[in-house]
Amino acid sequence: MSIDAIYSTEAIATGAGRAGHVISRDGYLDTDLKIQKEMGGPGDGLNPETLFAAGYAACYHSALQGVARQKKVDLGDSSVGARVSIGRLDNGGFGLAVTLEVVIPALPHAEAQELADAAHQVCPYSNATRGNIDVDVVVTDD
Known part of the structure; x- marks a missing residue:
């Protein structure tokens, strides 16, 4: 199935994946990610x-x-x-x-x-x- 795109956006993940960093092409999203405690990480952050x-x-x-x-x-x-x-x-x-x-x-x-x-x-x-x-x-x- 294909779509006739009316909008597209991009984000890039760098660093250690779930414990890395994400940034959107327009810069509105620019944040570190944290592995949640339930998955063995420190928690207290976005995932x-x-x-x-x-x-x-x-x-x-x-x-x-x-x-x-x-x-x-x-x-x-x-x-x-x-x-x-x-x-x-x-x-x-x-x-x-x-x-x-x-x-x-x-x-x-x-x-x-x-x-x-x-x-x-x-x-x-x-x-x-x-x-x-x-x-x-x-x-x-x-």
């Missing part, structure tokens, strides 16, 4: 999973807002949280899993779930991960 969670949450929330606009629904004070987990796969490698927590207090649960499911079909991150990693979309009231 690839945190960056992925932030990107996925923002992208999915944007998709949710787009779906709501199309359906002429006011989301009110909505939010999306993304929990990204990393762990060992059966083949000895590592894999990711994501839980997206969608909160739309202004809507009944069933309507919020319908919008969340529709957003999961159009979100670029959801489309990129579909069939590759487990992604659970959970609609909560808080």
Whole structure:
């Protein structure tokens, strides 16, 4: 599958990978990375999973807002949280899993779930991960 790109960006990782440094081409992202304590590092810093969670949450929330606009629904004070987990796969490698927590207090649960499911079909991150990693979309009231 190919896309007709409307935007591209770049980032470069240097140093020791998960304990290295990342910088975006435009310089807005320029930070050191730390290996988390659970993975044998010092913790107390950004890591690839945190960056992925932030990107996925923002992208999915944007998709949710787009779906709501199309359906002429006011989301009110909505939010999306993304929990990204990393762990060992059966083949000895590592894999990711994501839980997206969608909160739309202004809507009944069933309507919020319908919008969340529709957003999961159009979100670029959801489309990129579909069939590759487990992604659970959970609609909560808080």
